[in-house]
Amino acid sequence: MDERNLLSLSPLSGTDPAGEDLEYDELYLKLDELASGVPSQEMAGSVHEGREPDYAALRECCLKLWERTRDLRVAAYYALAELRLDGLPGFKAGLEALYFLVDAMYASCYPKLDPDDDNDPTERINIFQLLSPPPVSMSDGANCLSLLRRLPLCSRLAYTFRDYLRVCGMLDSKDNALDSALFQAELHQISGTELTQKQQLAAEILQLCDNLIERFNQQAEGGVLTLDTLQRELKLLQGFYAKQLQLRGGENEGAQDSDPGAQDAPAAAGAGAEPAAWMASPAGAAAAVPFKAEVFKIEDLTIKNRSEALQLLDKCAAYFKQAEPNSPLPFLIKRALRMADMNFIELLGEIDSSAAERGREQLGVRDDGQD
Structure with missing residues (x-):
């Protein structure tokens, strides 16, 4: 292991060596935001200077998350931050963290594989596109x-x-x-x-x-x-x-x-x-x-698959949140993302809580979701 690597290349203690699933954790959700920066834009005849990603904050965020989880996305963002802050030695350290997860923790690290989907690795492969895009x-x-x-x-x-x-x-x-x-x-x-x-x-x-x-x-x-x-x-x-x-x-x-x-x-x-x-x-x-x-x-x-489509929506939300803070679009897009994995009854409840109850009654669906 490179002595520069600030990440501990070992499993976490506890029942799950990969730690917590932090997909919806506030700190985890900041990763995309910190790595995005703000592009320059022209409004009303004046140019508003952009801002590059906050790589120091991104690295700090990754280090804090690594204390709680073993996640490929965290390691990939860490590699990006280290590349900017420490050059090739730092980038090597980030790649070593990724190799550790793939070599020693492939079965348990996040994002988890889904046995019902034949352990399809597509989501994990997409994470590596952060470092090597098609x-x-x-x-x-x-x-x-x-x-x-x-x-x-x-x-x-x-x-x-x-x-x-x-x-x-x-x-x-x-x-x-x-x-x-x-x-x-x-x-x-x-x-x-x-x-x-x-x-x-x-x-x-x-x-x-x-x-x-x-x-x-x-x-x-x-x-x-x-x-x-x-x-x-x-x-x-x-x-x-x-x-x-x-x-x-x-x-x-x-x-x-x-x-x-x-x-x-x-x-x-x-x-x-x-x-x-x-x-x-x-x-x-x-x-x-x-x-x-x-x-x-x-x-x-x-867009090749559903996962990429959802990622694109998420990046659109992050852009409008940074570039147009008063825009309602981030909230609407985030709501659409939440609804993407809902079934019909859950969608009714998202739109109108009373509509969900009426839908269950009309369709004969019990509260436990069974027919």
Whole structure:
């Protein structure tokens, strides 16, 4: 276990090692809200600045919930918060918590599996979309990719992983174009030791992703978990560090062997070497493909199942609660969500308590719900 991990990777004491079901707990319900932030918006000719998610509060919320429950969603949000607050080391700690739940507590952790539904793992798989969304998805996993791209490439420079992708032509940007030669020249300020450490850390996280996928699919007996989008992003980041080491003449030859694309990286020397050289290789070209598909368009959204439809409604409610505090829509949407799992008599009672009684009388339904 990573020493940075603030979560205890052990079952809880008590009759249920997974602790409490906190799905409707006030603190648990705050997770989506804390992770959402507030987008910038224009009203009456003026622009109201948005606010990024409160990741410190999100991490604190996850830590408090972890004292009471062992829940995949809590661990996933913890990984997001740690990625923003502590970078790759923190993200690794969050993934370790997820692996612990999948490996040691798959049968008991939350959300619980339903034996009457053949232990369908779909709800659990959807949680992982927080970290690795499909190309067109309603999931906030795109936020995880954004956090990865905001990571500083090193401790001494202001350049981010996103800057590298822009220089390589893998990301379009409305910002001023970066000078490729200057970018590459300044990268030589990164010490070989730091490059090696970061490359190895990225490799460890990729291996952890592989282990997580393999173990989940073993446990799920037919469930198909993938983390393709996240893994492609991490491979690009690892490839960057491996390439920089090769450009310096192999300061860490061992690091090259662990990277699937490192052997294709150019061994060119000199500060003027183009970072796009690696992208011209087969490994770089293959890794570039996903970025074109990940541009989200709301008109392309396809809701695949009931669970996704309900999640989308819940996210709509969270948006209006943040962006338009006086709007009645959050209350109406939340009521609709409550009603989604009700039977006919319960629906009548939700609309009008007396109507439920009349419905029972007309349909011959006893108070215990039996015919």
